[in-house]
Amino acid sequence: MKTSPYPHLQQRDAKPVTVSDLARMKAEGEKIACLTAYDASFAALEDRAGVDVVLVGDSLGMVVQGNSTTVPVTVDDMVYHSRITAAGLSRAFLMTDLPFLSYGTKHDALETSRRLMGEGMAQMVKFEGGEIQADTIEHLSMRGVPVCAHIGLQPQLVHKMGGFKVQGRGDAAQTMIRDAKLLEESGADVILLECVPSALGAEITANAKVPVIGIGAGPDTDGQILVIYDILGLSPGRKPRFVKNYMDNADTLDAAVTEYVAEVKDGRYPGAEHAFS
Ligand code: KIV
Numbered sequence: 001m002k003t004s005p006y007p008h009l010q011q012r013d014a015k016p017v018t019v020s021d022l023a024r025m026k027a028e029g030e031k032i033a034c035l036t037a038y039d040a041s042f043a044a045l046e047d048r049a050g051v052d053v054v055l056v057g058d059s060l061g062m063v064v065q066g067n068s069t070t071v072p073v074t075v076d077d078m079v080y081h082s083r084i085t086a087a088g089l090s091r092a093f094l095m096t097d098l099p100f101l102s103y104g105t106k107h108d109a110l111e112t113s114r115r116l117m118g119e120g121m122a123q124m125v126k127f128e129g130g131e132i133q134a135d136t137i138e139h140l141s142m143r144g145v146p147v148c149a150h151i152g153l154q155p156q157l158v159h160k161m162g163g164f165k166v167q168g169r170g171d172a173a174q175t176m177i178r179d180a181k182l183l184e185e186s187g188a189d190v191i192l193l194e195c196v197p198s199a200l201g202a203e204i205t206a207n208a209k210v211p212v213i214g215i216g217a218g219p220d221t222d223g224q225i226l227v228i229y230d231i232l233g234l235s236p237g238r239k240p241r242f243v244k245n246y247m248d249n250a251d252t253l254d255a256a257v258t259e260y261v262a263e264v265k266d267g268r269y270p271g272a273e274h275a276f277s
Helices: 019-028 039-048 076-086 106-118 133-140 155-161 172-186 198-207 253-266
Strands: 032-036 051-054 095-098 124-128 149-152 190-194 212-215 221-225
Touching: 019 032, 019 095, 032 253, 039 051, 039 076, 039 253, 051 076, 051 221, 076 095, 076 106, 106 124, 106 133, 124 133, 124 155, 124 190, 133 149, 133 172, 149 172, 155 172, 172 198, 190 198, 198 212, 221 253
Parallel strands: 032 051, 032 221, 051 095, 095 124, 124 149, 149 190, 190 212, 212 221
Antiparallel strands: none
């Protein structure tokens, strides 16, 4: 078991999830339940509820820091939040985002990953991009860095793309299918697919040997991920279609997160109302 300065927050006898467990879950058809967390208390809550993968997302730039995009987040921010999130975990696998322009070269990507894994205790790094990231993924993978390739909607490109929009419609679908294959062949251990039509989510998942985690990518991906503040109804303003507020039918935070895990595991989440066509 991982050791923590906050042992009271942890499940004492749970076997930690590994990257091999994620591959096994895909092979056995067990859905992978993932959520973001940004600190030890939420991490421990998610761990207790049976979340398999906790992501320290650069969404912290929006939901924790109050910015309108993820662009201002720094490597120091990610290292700090990753470390304090790791402190709350006992069983769940910890993945952490590389922030905007911290992986523009292979050298930068390796150095940022070294900090996130060495200081931030991350067990896998995630970063955005299709074909353009193939060399970087190979570079990291060959040096022992587990990688999650984030394709589909890439929030760090918000200013380039002019907003947060569904991706992979029309001809773009074939490009995304090719990108997913290429990134897997380059050494990605997990693919994260954001905001794409359900049919495309299903096709990429069926073709992938590695687990595919979806957010707004339909019911057929190998797992689901959401932002913790969204499922607890804490995020103000208009919600993306794929968000479900689990506090609507729960009396406690534990009950809400436990229900999210149960619904991902048995396929009740996401419903048709959370998907794009
Ligand atoms: O930063 C983030 O929270 C993400 C999402 C996929 C959940 O990348």
